[in-house]
Amino acid sequence: MNAVLLQAATMPVTAPVAAAVPAAVPAAVPATAIGQPNTVAMAFFFLFIAVTLGITYWAARRTQTTEHFYAAGRSISAAQNGFALAGDYMSAASFLGIAGLVSTTGFDGLIYSTGWLVGWPVVLFLVAEPLRNLGKYTFADVVATRLRSTPVRMAAAYGTLSTVIFYLIAQMVGAGSLIKLMFGLSYETAVMIVGAAMIAYVLFGGMLATTWVQIVKAALLLGGAFALAMLVLAKFNMNPLALFAAASAKYGDAVLAPGKLVSNPFDTISLGMALMFGTAGLPHILMRFYTVPDARAARTSVFYATGLIGFFYLLTFVLGFGAMVLVGPDAIKAVDKGGNMAAPLLAEYLGGTPFLGFIAAVAFATILAVVAGLTLSGAAALSHDLWTSVVRDGKARPGEELKVARGATLALGLIAVVLGIVFKGQNVAFMVSLAFAIAASANFPALVLSIFWRRCTTQGAVASMVIGTTATLVLIWLSPVVQVDILKHEGAWFALKNPAIFTIPGSFLVGIVVSLFTTDQAAAQGYDASVRDMIDGANAH
């Protein structure tokens, strides 16, 4: 099941395969404007760029300090942050990939609609409030509160940067392929446009601009998906069950039942664990909790975000089956083997080229917003954790950290563009689930242990983060997604496609055992003296 999800997760990656071999496309290619330079799509896209750069100009004048650059001056409201969290989280993979998967496999695709949502309650119950009460800009702030700062921040930066880089590569390669497919621009041009816009948002406008880009994107994506779903339902008396019944009448009852996707339950559960606990360890998601004024706003924002994201995933039920019935799986696969053009094709069927253009621009805006959030969280790990706390031992000159943060943004943005071009045409689909697996195995256990467990020591937290990250990287390398799919070997040393089922418990175990074998007096005293009260908000500001 993983391989298919992985395709779904970074669906645009499969695009070049179809685009590169037009000869393999059957004769029954539907008449579609996809792949043609589309004036409406271009117009919407440049409008989005213009509006977001306008926002960036406005935000830049308000971004003078590190507090503004990393945390938007703590000025974001709960509702705004709810939209921004949704914007940071819903990638083009959710929209195009899941709709495509449902349109070609039916029910199996819906398994992912649920998997991508269930991490949010965990974020709310276990990490959102302690994070806001205890930290400043990064999740390492929380772990380092009562542990020794230097080793903790170095280990946390290792986990954060691994997560961010793999997520960025997948998004950049996806962006290049998607834009090439939709707008007919060259892959390299597309990657560079995405890189330039993303650098501009983060470099000049910091968290304030990034937040508003997320909000605009979330509104566009939800609005576009909702309009599309309503147009579908209008053909079925506004009754989703009539739509599902039409699908099963046309393609058999099997489309409403589980199919081949879940063949190995351990793989499925392992991936489910990565999604469920990885969300609570994604640096760009965690960083958003610093942008709100207090713990109450942090918690309320997750409620909004979960509602928005859940609503969106419910819409994918309608979009997927709508595309299956109205466009047809064969027509969808003829345009893109991975099925990723199901939603755009559906838009074209229902609203013609202008609606196709709008949906294409929304998909592009979606990727742009996600990479901006990722880059900002990576820059914070480099400047706040590594430069100021480790290199400068917490004694940076005034204004220095902001300069370093901007330099780090530029560097990460350029690295993302270069990696996007280097990995052109490569199967990088596994990288999104790898990013979730690292977040779940490196960041989440250290965060939970340091918040919940008085006895947690510096050595324990560091060992947990370093071994969690390394073990995940090594096991992914040894797994079929790299050994078989990429290196074309016969078999793989490690059988599962996602290692989370071993690496999450393993990382907890390492943290606990190492803590029990070491002593960290300052850590326990700090916990009793103030940290426990701060976690609970008893003496938060």
Place this chain on the structure above:
Amino acid sequence: MPTTDTRSHQGHHALAAARWRIAIILTIAVVVLYFGFILLIAYAKPLMGALVAPGLSLGILLGAVVIVGSWISTWIYVRWANNNYDARLEALKKETAR
């Protein structure tokens, strides 16, 4: 002799313990909901394909239940924390300040 400060300290701990209890119970509920759904898909495929209404298989229904149930779990927590936890925490803080 317990001072106001230690008493309120104990009050904080009791209140914090109540919050963690609710948080952990709800976490377990969501874990059971989601992994129960996945296990049913893995081990009870025919059941999940059974129609509960024309066009609606049990699998689709439960998929929607997982999504809506997750959201309701966040609603329960936020409602309790906003109405109950924050108010009791404020009261304790006032007591400490007095």
